[in-house]
Amino acid sequence: MQNSEVFILAIESSCDDTAAAVLHNDKVLSNVVANQLIHNQYGGVVPELASRAHQQNIVPVIDAALRKANVQKEQLTAIAFTQGPGLMGSLLVGSSFSKSLSLALQIPLIAVNHMHAHILAHFIDEEGFDKPEFPFLALTISGGHTQIVKVNGFFDMEIIGETTDDAVGEAFDKSAKILGLPYPGGPLIDKYAKEGNPKAFAFTKPKVPGLDFSFSGLKTAILYFIQKKKLENPNFIEENLNDICASIQYTIIEILMDKLKLAVKETGIKQIAIGGGVSANSGIRTRLKESESKYGWKTFVPKFEYTTDNAAMIGIVGYQKYLSNRFETQAVVSKARIQF
Numbered sequence: 001m002q003n004s005e006v007f008i009l010a011i012e013s014s015c016d017d018t019a020a021a022v023l024h025n026d027k028v029l030s031n032v033v034a035n036q037l038i039h040n041q042y043g044g045v046v047p048e049l050a051s052r053a054h055q056q057n058i059v060p061v062i063d064a065a066l067r068k069a070n071v072q073k074e075q076l077t078a079i080a081f082t083q084g085p086g087l088m089g090s091l092l093v094g095s096s097f098s099k100s101l102s103l104a105l106q107i108p109l110i111a112v113n114h115m116h117a118h119i120l121a122h123f124i125d126e127e128g129f130d131k132p133e134f135p136f137l138a139l140t141i142s143g144g145h146t147q148i149v150k151v152n153g154f155f156d157m158e159i160i161g162e163t164t165d166d167a168v169g170e171a172f173d174k175s176a177k178i179l180g181l182p183y184p185g186g187p188l189i190d191k192y193a194k195e196g197n198p199k200a201f202a203f204t205k206p207k208v209p210g211l212d213f214s215f216s217g218l219k220t221a222i223l224y225f226i227q228k229k230k231l232e233n234p235n236f237i238e239e240n241l242n243d244i245c246a247s248i249q250y251t252i253i254e255i256l257m258d259k260l261k262l263a264v265k266e267t268g269i270k271q272i273a274i275g276g277g278v279s280a281n282s283g284i285r286t287r288l289k290e291s292e293s294k295y296g297w298k299t300f301v302p303k304f305e306y307t308t309d310n311a312a313m314i315g316i317v318g319y320q321k322y323l324s325n326r327f328e329t330q331a332v333v334s335k336a337r338i339q340f
Helices: 037-042 047-069 089-105 114-123 166-177 186-193 216-232 236-267 283-293 314-325
Strands: 007-012 018-024 026-032 076-085 109-113 137-142 146-153 156-162 271-275 299-300
Touching: 007 047, 007 089, 007 314, 018 047, 018 314, 026 047, 026 114, 026 314, 047 089, 076 089, 076 314, 089 109, 089 271, 109 114, 109 186, 109 314, 114 137, 114 271, 114 314, 137 236, 146 236, 146 271, 146 299, 166 186, 166 216, 166 236, 216 236, 236 283, 271 283, 283 299
Parallel strands: 007 076, 076 109, 137 271, 271 299
Antiparallel strands: 007 018, 018 026, 137 146, 146 156
């Protein structure tokens, strides 16, 4: 099999972003994302609206990705798509299109686990970004997931710690909602935190044994804290917004770092890579980089556009699966929940 000229069309539709990318081997030629702004007015993603928007966006997005890459569909070697996890209606749009195009072009079909893709995005050939060596620890943090994964190889991964309730992204967004900030609130907390004092207000870190996480108690503590302070001073949030955001973000980052330090101690692995939408957070990126000199870690932070949901990360997994002939038949099905 000729591996020097592999062109992968990758499609991502797990939640509310329709994305398509074209990769030449492990190099990204195009990475196009169509966002769905309609959800902002509802304060969260509405699944039915998401799947309808995917149906509207998928053809224009794929066309744009092929044009930007200057690749004809007849040149494609394989099609990779997100099988799961995600919203079922959204996943079905991407998988149905992928299966149809694969059949029409008579080229291999490759199913990708969305969470594997967040981790393996580090293996995209990108100038100025190093690739981790196996084994390494991956901290995958997003709106739906918080995991520490021991990565032994491209297809040999083991979850050694995960959230027992809410994900870290949800903790950011729900905290923002408590403060009256619009959806999505996580990036706004990051923005205001830059101007605040992280030690202004103390929030208790949850005591969870081992490498697992919990964020539900922290969310409740923040809610009660704000309610109490607003009774004392109705303008408390407006007068202290930067400090509140900085204190919330500091506490969340401390929780993540405590677990990472424990994971390094237990495994002896000092290579740390982060992935997922929350890895775009500037505070987390800064703390991780500081850990290199503080703890002797080697850290890997992905390019910003590969942190949130995108198709380039689906494509790099597709490329690695292509090299090892890990293909699917037309019988493959989307899965809202998928075995890691």
